[in-house]
Amino acid sequence: MAWTWFHRLGSPPYIYRLAARLTPWLGWAAGLLIVAGLFDGLVLAPPDYQQGDGFRIIYVHVPCAWLSLMVYTWMGVAAAVGLIWRIKVAHAVAAACAPIGASFTAAALATGMLWGKPMWGTYWVWTPRLTSELLLLFLYLGYMGLRSSFDDLQRADRASAVLAVVGIVNVPIVHYSVVWWTDLHQGSSVSLTGSSIATSMLVPLLVSMLGFTLYFGAIVLVRLRAEVLRRERTAAWVREAVGA
Amino acid sequence: MNAAATMPAVSAAVGLPRVAPWTAARALLARDLRLALRRRDQLVQPLAFFALVTTLFPLAVSPESSQLRMLAPGALWVGALLAALLALDALFREDAHDGTLEQLVLSGQPLALLLLAKTAAHWVLTGLPLSLMAPLLGFTLGVPAVAFAAVTATMVLGSVALSLIGAIGAALTLGIRRSGVLLAILILPLAVPILIFGARATTLAIRGQSIAAPMELLAALAVLALTLGPLAAAAAVRIGLE
Numbered sequence: 001m002a003w004t005w006f007h008r009l010g011s012p013p014y015i016y017r018l019a020a021r022l023t024p025w026l027g028w029a030a031g032l033l034i035v036a037g038l039f040d041g042l043v044l045a046p047p048d049y050q051q052g053d054g055f056r057i058i059y060v061h062v063p064c065a066w067l068s069l070m071v072y073t074w075m076g077v078a079a080a081v082g083l084i085w086r087i088k089v090a091h092a093v094a095a096a097c098a099p100i101g102a103s104f105t106a107a108a109l110a111t112g113m114l115w116g117k118p119m120w121g122t123y124w125v126w127t128p129r130l131t132s133e134l135l136l137l138f139l140y141l142g143y144m145g146l147r148s149s150f151d152d153l154q155r156a157d158r159a160s161a162v163l164a165v166v167g168i169v170n171v172p173i174v175h176y177s178v179v180w181w182t183d184l185h186q187g188s189s190v191s192l193t194g195s196s197i198a199t200s201m202l203v204p205l206l207v208s209m210l211g212f213t214l215y216f217g218a219i220v221l222v223r224l225r226a227e228v229l230r231r232e233r234t235a236a237w238v239r240e241a242v243g244a
Numbered sequence: 245m246n247a248a249a250t251m252p253a254v255s256a257a258v259g260l261p262r263v264a265p266w267t268a269a270r271a272l273l274a275r276d277l278r279l280a281l282r283r284r285d286q287l288v289q290p291l292a293f294f295a296l297v298t299t300l301f302p303l304a305v306s307p308e309s310s311q312l313r314m315l316a317p318g319a320l321w322v323g324a325l326l327a328a329l330l331a332l333d334a335l336f337r338e339d340a341h342d343g344t345l346e347q348l349v350l351s352g353q354p355l356a357l358l359l360l361a362k363t364a365a366h367w368v369l370t371g372l373p374l375s376l377m378a379p380l381l382g383f384t385l386g387v388p389a390v391a392f393a394a395v396t397a398t399m400v401l402g403s404v405a406l407s408l409i410g411a412i413g414a415a416l417t418l419g420i421r422r423s424g425v426l427l428a429i430l431i432l433p434l435a436v437p438i439l440i441f442g443a444r445a446t447t448l449a450i451r452g453q454s455i456a457a458p459m460e461l462l463a464a465l466a467v468l469a470l471t472l473g474p475l476a477a478a479a480a481v482r483i484g485l486e
Contacts, residue, residue, distance in 0.1 A: 131440075135433040
């Protein structure tokens with residue numbers, strides 16, 4: 001009885017309507033938070049004593065990097081749920097997450113390179129953090145490539161789900177790479193127990209991260225609706241929902 | 245999946261002899277080795293590829309011996325990695341084609357154990373020869389003789405881990421036409437740690453320093469691949485044969 005909400009989420013028409021209801025809330029909240037966070041971070045926060053104004057790319061780089069890991073985790077969890085409980089909607093969620101996660105990973109790498117050039121003097125160094133993040137991008141691309149090479153949708157779902165679950169091992173490696181190895185990339189300065197960043201710089205960062213996370217929620221729900229429509233296109237409820 | 249779980253009960257009910265899992269695995273290992281040894285000329289292909297790729301590096305970069313010694317670990321490991329990847333394509337292909345893989349799934353034996361046996365046979369036929377040939381190619385790249393044993397040891401551990409991870413990729417790409425490139429794309433991100441630690445160990449060995457640290461990490465990767473790899477490969481094979 002306590003799990004009915006979980007099983008209801010596995011019903012395509014239910015999740016289609018729920019996603020439609022949630023998307024505007026998430027989207028507008030995300031927009032407000034991102035605008036507030038970026039204005040606070042790009043304009044109001046004081047310049048860094050060492051990096052000057054160049055550090056402000058942190059307000060885009062860190063949310064993108066954080067999301068690249070979080071989206072992969074969600075993708076892996078959804079894939080595992082789909083594999084274990086054979087819930088089609090879970091596979092649709094994983095399929096919807098993948099391109100978004102890949103884009104965030106590419107954005108994290110690109111903003112990192114733009115940040116590295118003035119600060120480190122180079123666009124790229126082969127350190128554990130950067131290398132494992134690059135591998136994360138390849139894992140996303142491999143997932144999408146494997147998915148697209150099957151004609152049978154169920155086989156594509158299940159095979160790519162196995163790959164997603166196997167690749168989850170990279171997520172803790174990326175996260176802890178700055179702890180386990182000495183790395184040019186700085187260590188974590190924000191954790192659940194506290195932070196070493198000044199409050200005036202930390203607040204816009206947290207606001208920005210929350211805004212980006214809600215943005216991910218909004219666009220994954222949009223993609224999920226499209227994915228569900230595509231998979232269930234022959235069902236009666238789709239014809240009613242689309243109004244044809 | 246339910247069919248495989250109830251097969252032992254069915255075979256017992258029908259009066260067929262119950263075969264112990266390790267016996268079945270050993271029989272499968274012996275069968276694979278015997279079949280492969282009947283086509284001995286095909287066994288040489290990964291070795292020839294390894295030799296060719298390793299030869300490309302001094303030709304493309306610089307034949308000067310000091311520079312060669314610097315790029316020797318990388319050239320050896322990249323060559324071995326690519327040769328192993330190409331050979332992995334054929335791990336399950338024949339058995340999937342003629343239905344043997346389906347029989348393995350339906351046999352009632354633990355599929356992970358059977359796939360471990362197949363991967364072990366594949367490693368004996370490709371990974372082990374590649375590892376034994378590595379010092380020879382290292383010699384052509386200027387690796388000193390004191391490092392030969394270390395080079396072989398690192399390659400053995402690395403190729404074990406690589407075969408097991410590669411089995412997952414081979415199982416995932418079962419039945420896809422022209423899956424060789426996709427298999428490489430899927431396996432290479434997971435194989436990068438092996439490459440990093442293996443090349444590091446080879447570099448340290450060439451300098452005459454202790455290789456304990458990267459070897460221990462390589463061994464950890466090999467143990468991780470050994471314990472979890474066949475399970476993932478079994479899940480992937482079942483999905484591929486549905």
